[in-house]
Amino acid sequence: MQHWMELRTALMVARLGTVSAAAEALGVHRATVNRHVETLEGTFGAPLFHRHARGYALTDAGRDMLEVAGRADEMFADLEGRSRGKAGQLSGSLIVTALAGVAPILMPAIRDFQLAHPRIAMEFVAGAQLARLEYGEAHVAFRAGKKPDVPDYVVTLFRSVRFGLYASLDYIERAGFPEPDKLDRHRFVGSVGAARPLPYSDWMTANVPPEALALQTTDQQVQHSAVCEGLGLGFLPEHNARTRPDLVEVIAPGEAWSVALWVVTHVDLHRTTKVLAFLEHVRAQGTGG
Incomplete structure (x- = not known):
């Protein structure tokens, strides 16, 4: 492919943000990177x-280049992986992104995949933005x-995440067990600033007055910590609450308080060997609710 070396160099600059970092990663001189x-x-x-003092930022033309070069680079990596895969040796990197709160659901699949393919370097990027x-x-x-309805994305349902209302043993010892018909006597931990309504938002609005909120947070992990520390009752994902013997279920999780969890890939990479292999492990773990 004409200019393939130059494309790989530019791709590295785009990913790392500076000429010096790209040169170090490629094992070449900075002048070579600039020339490419x-x-x-x-x-x-x-x-x-x-070009700016902090590094390099893509122009519109650069973003087009990155999209094409990134897919081409992945295809070459997949070709190499297929060759090694014939001997059971998939290799290269695999980047997975998700909210940190769903990591407990995903880790069994990641563990099984990594054990089956130890030459794959796994990276888990935690964040709310869709990469x-x-x-x-x-x-x-x-x-x-x-x-998600982004063009060229392949989207399938992984499983549902169910929420329930929980209290800590410390809170119960201090305030008594929260009877479902007497919750107006209790304190709560709530969510604020969510980009979209949470599955329990309507219930909180209807049943919890502002003065009953001991704490509001923008982060689900903070909410989990606050409930565990006994600040008040709070909604938590069922899979997280199950790992804490010091949490007591006040109202059981149900479908009304559930949210769909989707697995998303790009159409050009969906059928690459390592992605398909990973998705097999994901499907094996995706039956729970």
């Missing part, structure tokens, strides 16, 4: 990067809520 970028910009007739799969930011994304 300038060659591509001359070929395309447009700048690929905005730009077309730019190679991740191979597989897990997202909760409404089904």
Whole structure:
């Protein structure tokens, strides 16, 4: 492929953000990186990067380049992986992104996949933003809520995440067991600032006055910690609450308080060997609710 070396260099600059970091990763001199970028910009007739003191940022042309070069790089890596895979040796990197709160659901699949393919370097990127799969930011994304409708994304249902209302033993010892018909006597931990309504938002609005809120938070992990520390009653994912013997179920999880968890891949990478292998392990773990 013409200019493949230059494309790989520009791809590394785009991913790492600086010429020096790209040069170190590729094992070449900074001048070589600059020359490769300038060659591509001359070929395309447009700048690929905005140069600034903190590094390089992509232009519109650069984002187009990154999308194409990233997929091409992944295809070459898959070709190498297929060759090794014939001997049972899948290799390379696999980047998975999801909310930190769903990690307990995903770790069994990640563990089984890594044990089956130890030459694969796994990376788990925790965050709320849906990674730009077309730019190679991740191979597989897990997202909760409404089904993502981004063009060229392959989206399938993984499982549902159910929420229940819980209290800590410490809270119960201090305030008594929260009877479902007498919850107005108790304190709560709530959510605030969510990008979209949470499955229990309507219940909280109807049943918990503002003065009953001991704490509100924008983060589910903080909410989990607050409930465990006895600040008040709070809604937690069932899979997280099960791991804490000091939590007591006040109202059982149900479908009304559930949210769909989707597995997302890019159409060009969906059928690469390592992604397919990982998805097999994901499907084996995706039967729970």
